[in-house]
Amino acid sequence: MSHTTGRPSAQPDHNMEETILAAAEKLFLRNGYDLTSTTRIAKEAGCNQALVHYYFRTKEKLFQAVLEGKVKEVFQRFLPLETTEGTFEEKLTALIELHYDTIRKNSDMVLFLITELKRNPEMFHNIINQIGDLPLQTLILFKKDLDREIHSGRIRDISLQDLVVNIVSLNVFVFAAKPIFGKVWNIGDGEMETFYDERKKEIVKTILLSLRP
Numbered sequence: 001m002s003h004t005t006g007r008p009s010a011q012p013d014h015n016m017e018e019t020i021l022a023a024a025e026k027l028f029l030r031n032g033y034d035l036t037s038t039t040r041i042a043k044e045a046g047c048n049q050a051l052v053h054y055y056f057r058t059k060e061k062l063f064q065a066v067l068e069g070k071v072k073e074v075f076q077r078f079l080p081l082e083t084t085e086g087t088f089e090e091k092l093t094a095l096i097e098l099h100y101d102t103i104r105k106n107s108d109m110v111l112f113l114i115t116e117l118k119r120n121p122e123m124f125h126n127i128i129n130q131i132g133d134l135p136l137q138t139l140i141l142f143k144k145d146l147d148r149e150i151h152s153g154r155i156r157d158i159s160l161q162d163l164v165v166n167i168v169s170l171n172v173f174v175f176a177a178k179p180i181f182g183k184v185w186n187i188g189d190g191e192m193e194t195f196y197d198e199r200k201k202e203i204v205k206t207i208l209l210s211l212r213p
Helices: 014-030 038-044 050-054 059-083 089-103 107-119 121-131 134-152 162-176 178-184 187-208
Strands: none
Touching: 014 038, 014 050, 014 059, 014 107, 014 134, 038 050, 038 059, 050 059, 059 089, 059 107, 059 121, 089 134, 089 162, 089 187, 107 121, 107 162, 134 162, 162 178, 162 187, 178 187
16 A cells, blocks of 8 residues: 555655655745644645654654754765865865855755744754764864864964854854845845855955964
């Protein structure tokens, strides 16, 4: 019997699981957590509500699965940077640009996360617990490079925490303030893409200049 019309089989259908996740992400982003029901998610996914509960039990667990997937995606994209050759400046530039491009690709997620994590800050803590030491894996090798540059005198003394906050703040603000930029400066969609490209270059330049001894 089909998963979309009947009871779930004993073997999980990973395609259906991914379909439900994609549908949930779309609706959570569009409507927010409170206005998204498992009934609407099931309709969007083309299955019945029983399947949504079969795979994810509750709306909150489904919501957490969506966020967890996005957080993992972000951190996993940074891991290959430490296996690449190049100077510290080249690696830092790549890290800033990769973070910027990741947010740009998921720009609707930025305002959503700010709103939802303010509503339930404990949820982000739970997500970090679920993904384990992936954030540390991402940063620990980069910290060695940072410390080496500081000790050599090539950059000023700065903590990894401060550097990460500087990068995240500059990158996130561009997309968190997207509605303001569009209206205040009357920037159309085509011009906005050019604006995003130029902002990425400017942010890289700002961070690199801020590290000079």
